[in-house]
Amino acid sequence: MNKNNKVLALKYRPSTFDELIGQEVMVETIKNSILSNKTPNAYLFTGIRGVGKTTTARIVAKALNCINGVEKICKENLCENCEAISNSNHIDVLEMDAASKTGVEDVRDLIEFSRYGPTSAKYKIFIIDEVHMLSKQAFNALLKTLEEPPEYLKFIFATTEIKKIPITVVSRCQRFDLSRIKSSELFDFLKQISLKENGLISDDALKLIVKISEGSVRDSLSLLDRGLLSNSENEELSLEKAQQIFGFFDKSKLIELFKFIFEGNEAKVIDIYRKIYDQGVDPKVFINDFLELLYYFKNINSLTVESTNFALNDVEFNEIKKISENLDSSSLILFWQFTIKTLGELDIVSNQNLTIEMFLLRLIYLTGVKENKPQTQKKLKDETSEKVELPEIKSDGNSNSNKTINQIKNISQNKETEPKKETSKIESINTFKITSFDDLIKICNENKEIKLKYELENNVNLVKFEKLRIEISFNEKLDKNFIKDLTFKLQEWTGERWIITLSKATGEISLKEKLKKEKNQKIETIQKSKFFLDLKEKFPDIKLIDIKEKSEDK
Template sequence: MTNNSKVLALKYRPQVPEDLIGQEVVIETILNGIKSKKTPNAYLFTGIRGVGKTTIARIIAKALNCKNGIDNLCKEKFCENCSSIINSNHIDVLEMDAASKTGVDDVRDLIEFSRYGPTSAQYKIFIIDEVHMLSKQAFNALLKTLEEPPNYLKFIFATTEIKKIPVTVVSRCQRYDLSRIKSDQLFDFLKDVAKKEKGLISDEALKLIVKISEGSVRDSLSLLDRGLMSNINGSEFTLENAQKIYGYFDKSFLIELIEYLLKGDEKNVIKNYRKLFDAGIEPKSFLNDFLEVLYYIKNINSIRLEGKIFNLNDGEFKKILEIAEKTDPQEIILFWQFTIKTIDELEIVSNPNLSVEMFLVRLIYLKGYKIKEDINNESLISSIEKETVKIDKTVETVNQIKNVSQEDKIDPKLETNKKKTEISSFRELINLCNERKEMKLKYELETNVNLVSFENFRMEISFNDNLDKDFIKELSHKLFEWTGSRWIITLSQKKGEISTKEKDQINQRQIFEQVKKSDIYKKVLEILPDAELIDVKKIDKESND
């Protein structure tokens, strides 16, 4: 195969330390160790795919065995040893794929082979890729040789799953964690490659490739290869071409959809989503990108638009900023929670597309869902009930399960003229449980109860698998004891409010964000730049006086 016929990922694979991008510190540290003759018995490289693990392993092998020495490593004209290592046919440098040779017998053969010194080089080097695939017995067989190898033997391991490697092995290696390649470095590299390949490609298309590749050089080169091959007629490879080929949609469509969502425009929300679905977007990918835009809307004030981040362009950044200024952060947090739950739902539904459409409709009805600051007001404006499917009365009667035992098993002795306690809201009920030291009931009410309605000695709650089996019976008993009246507690198929604990957490986060934006906090930062807000607590004015 000629060099020109190679795929870009192989054609532009770094052969010398200067060709590496993003891992300069790692390679410099290793070369300094070789120069000072303080090389470890084994190197261990870990990181995501395509960041240079195996490439660096080969460069180390060349640095250790180059005939010109470490101070005069081959740059363009490679010596016999370096050429053989590049072509993977050096007799003293063995590359092994642990994914295909996982057994203890393979490692024993390796150890047996290591007993003989190098034939033509200074070091015998074993490069084991995807080393985490070795079996437990294989790792155990390798331990002793790894800890005390002959002076001429070096191991170089590469893995994407560092947690699967036994600690006993990791502790015997010099470990290097390779980071993802930064966006600006990858962009410049791809632009240079495109220029060398005489391919016309727009900067916006390159930025999209950088985003999709997620910091992997190999992935980015493979995407670039596909893009350049698709435009053999000599025209420029544009962002629109890239979106079609890579199955990626413009984020502006999603931002526009969210804007319609916040306006309550159901028709345009569904219309925009169906356009994206028809273009080939997968429901799960759509929801993940949806989460990404929600994150930007919530945190846009703390994000700087830089050339190093290609997730947003200037127009998208400006549009999100406009949406954020008009949107209550509390709504975005609720949208985030519902999106996470819908991603889980996709695993159990047969048609994920329909599930996403219904998810968008539910969000429209959540618009205006506010948490009241008055702690005594337990009525949340739950528009979500509007989407609940109307159930036939007969079926609804069956689903509204009345716990008969709550009336039959009330102790008659409690029918006394004790002082009655009035409970007018769900929050008052929780506070009463706290006062009467009924911590178990308080926990269930706060954490696992999704309230549907609360009035006139009746309480309706959504069915929740996490509720204690005796919760209704115990609560009914206590309510009769405290109020002198029998309460009817029913389980409903309707979707109730979020739990009190979740509401309190949302409210606390909102207060936290407000305090961080306050003038007092800004003044504190001016005096103490290193100060950090940890918690916010209300102070009772009377007790403070």
């Protein structure tokens, strides 16, 4: 290893414009302004952490004061000014941390100091890091000097929170937005550093570091440093070991988990998640990776392996593409909404692991993909001595009531007290036979499930109705919990698991529209009848607005 024992983030900190990566446009602009002697009164560098804001500020200070000029800025044999700036002890270059000096008095001292010209350099330069931390009064005190400073004075500001800086200050600066470093560029940079450090690390592990760092050079170097330090001598840092060190898991495991969710395999889903959790993965990290993969499943046809920024390899990309061929976009969008909602639930339940497990189970039941019947139903059937088919509920007669009570005895050994309540209880479990869409609406009405009845009549278009399977399309007014609620009620009423699927087909018109259409046809027929035409001759202004069946008047 290199004898220099500094951490990598400091050891490989750029000292010249040529060493900066990913900011070519900014570098060219600053160089040209210095060469043409049109430097601004103040520079403002903004961007995420670790992309080079403070580093660029120091390089600009060097470029402005280097004895050799900006084109021949010192690289190895540093001039007096460059060496002093590098060591942060140049008398004319003052670096201030606004996070610790936020008050107006600190800025007033700065302005007072600015009245005196530079001692040994061409410019007196004030570098203010995290400038957004200054108070409102401090910014106001700075305004006048910032707009019309002496020729020898330059300000360089750096911030991660550009929106917190008053617009009056921003407008007086030449602003540069430092972009995140591209994944491919950051990968090449880390590859070079690992070779210089004689560190053995696989390309897949480097790609994982690039992904975790999210375009931040400092973060990526800190992660690389941590990874190399964990290696034994002559041992390569593999992807699997890197995942353990950084608390990340293999994407193929998450893709496999998705596959079992879509298949409705509850046991496999929980088993895979628990293995991921046992690796020490934080639940919020899991949810964020889950969302990322959801995005890929939804948009895989418009993406390439390169556009995923090393998040997926070729095998994973092709696997997602294969699985997504049989998926419905509306289901994936529902998954997205449920996942976002779960992020908020993580802070409510003390054991976040339980929240994630219940979240995964809800996804299985969300679109009715689970095919296995609940264990409680299986147990009930095992205990039943014969197949029980209870009669439909009728309001009069004792024969049906007696027959029902006798059948209850076959199922349960409960006492024969209050037989009417027992009958009601069993009937609510599995006495209803639903063979058509109309039966379903009728039973919703009988059981006072008014909300479900309203949704079925107004917002659902039936595509196909089969035994234990309903295929529907719907309009935008459909309640988001409709499928979950209906699935639960169907199982409660019939004792069997129903599958409800969403279809891209238009389906039949809703029941409400159908009834409206039928009524309009009846009105049109009546208007053409002889009786109505005779009435119209006697009463020209007569209009038929609505009709009612006799049953509706009762």
